[in-house]
Amino acid sequence: MQIDFHYYATYCAAVIAGYSCRDSEKIAWCAQFVDRCTKTFLDRIGGPVSAATTQLQLEMMEADTSLLGLQEITRIWASFHFLPGDLYAQGPGKCSRRFLHKYRLICNTDSELLVDTVELARAKGPEAAGIAMHVLADTWAHRYFAGTPSLVINNTGYYFYEIMREGDREVEKAVKFNHNPVTKDRPDRAVYTNTMYQGTERSMMNLGHGRAGHLPDYSYARYRYMPSWGGYMEIMKDNPLDYMHAFCQMIYALKSLRDPDGRFETGHYDREAIRPWEETIRQIFEVRRLLDSEDWKKLGVEISGRALEDFDEEKYEKEYVEADQDSRDDTVLGRFIMAALAQKSMVTSRIFSSGSLLAGYPADYRFNGLKDIRDFFKNLIDKGSKK
């Protein structure tokens, strides 16, 4: 998903869920900041680099795809953008253990890990809630792709069709992919940019939905294709419907986080809450354009009576940089970093518990003499135990 959903739509969801405008803004800012918090940024502000929630193009280009490098990539992408749907899935027929471990990282909605993600954000403020909302929303857009570089999971072939409306009838067009990142996607012609085919399993070109381009990130997109993991099964993806589910589930999750006795459960979507704006939201999802920020912004004004300012990446940077070491964790960025570390540690731990080393060792393993994510020791466990 893009800024239109992660920032503007999340703001609307938070207001509908009953948060104040101020808290809703923070939730929306943190949800969008998950797509901006890179190692480079953290290094610049003097934060712990292992709290990175995404990677820059340059960082991905330079990414080391050795075992340790892959673990770092998987920790970031599986924890925040491609939350695994079932870490104990059986796999399609007879397959090797190595294949199974990658298969189990395929992102899907309404998983146990999603429950853990939302529950982890409970009573931790709007920053943790924002991160959880980013993860939740992305499970709907990125389902069927895995947050690790893998040809056998993430590759897509020529069998890729977009379903679109022409006048009164629905037509199918074969999606034409090109690999030139300079060219813009053309929704009118079903021409999109994707990553180049690379026959090597660990190539960064095979990370997430790179082989399907940005198509999963567009709310209007309806497409069918054959994923490489499904044994020639066809997948029909209906983004307008999925995005509506994502929006309603965000409202339900945020309401449950506000309730001190609440407990998030999967399969609940607060459709009732959006009733007054349902048609407007549906129209936003259906329009064939690359970004819906303006429409969401207008809806935000209608719902909250207040205009949400444009996203500013550096909004809370000064507060964090100028705070002394002891009070940094009480700033917005400080709480965001702690929540990000907790989320990453939780997902890594769950993947490790399922018998896979694809995301590395969880932070708890320091007690067993194994060393892994040093920043985790300093920031998460040590500070946590001090408190």
Place this chain on the structure above:
Amino acid sequence: MTRFDRIVNCIFGILQIAFAIVLMVSPGRGLILVLAAISIGLTLTGVQTLIYYLDMARSMVGGKSVLYRGLIFLDLGILTRSLIDDPRIYLIAYIGLLTVITGMVGVFRTYDLIRRGAVHWRLTAAYGITHVIMGIAVLVFGFFLRLPVMAVFAYALMLIYSACIRIAAVFKENKMIYIQ
């Protein structure tokens, strides 16, 4: 290209230049050394690809292409090994043909890149065309004009050129899509 790929490409480039020098100094022995290296490289790639197929790609849609790729590499590796004991003229013909095929793959790859709207295709085109021309030169000198030393020199020049392209690619800027 990752940092690791860049280092590996650089090392391969330097090794190629070293081979080319050996070929020029001692065309007879050098040729056998090159064939042995090609044979080992192709066999290892074939085995590695087959293991990848058995372990992972057999569960993937279109995974059979990985199996065929592995078998072809393995076959070529074994075939190359069997040619080491053959008369030099056949070695030259084989190397010439292999170079032409490599060049043709480069040319087709360029065509595909242009068709798909890629910006960076000139380096691939230069690589392909040079390989085709030098491969033909090797075949003409060695097989038709019966000038094996000239053929080996042509091949050595092509190796140096290929090494330079490989090293130049290390400094090429990468393009990638940012997944959000």
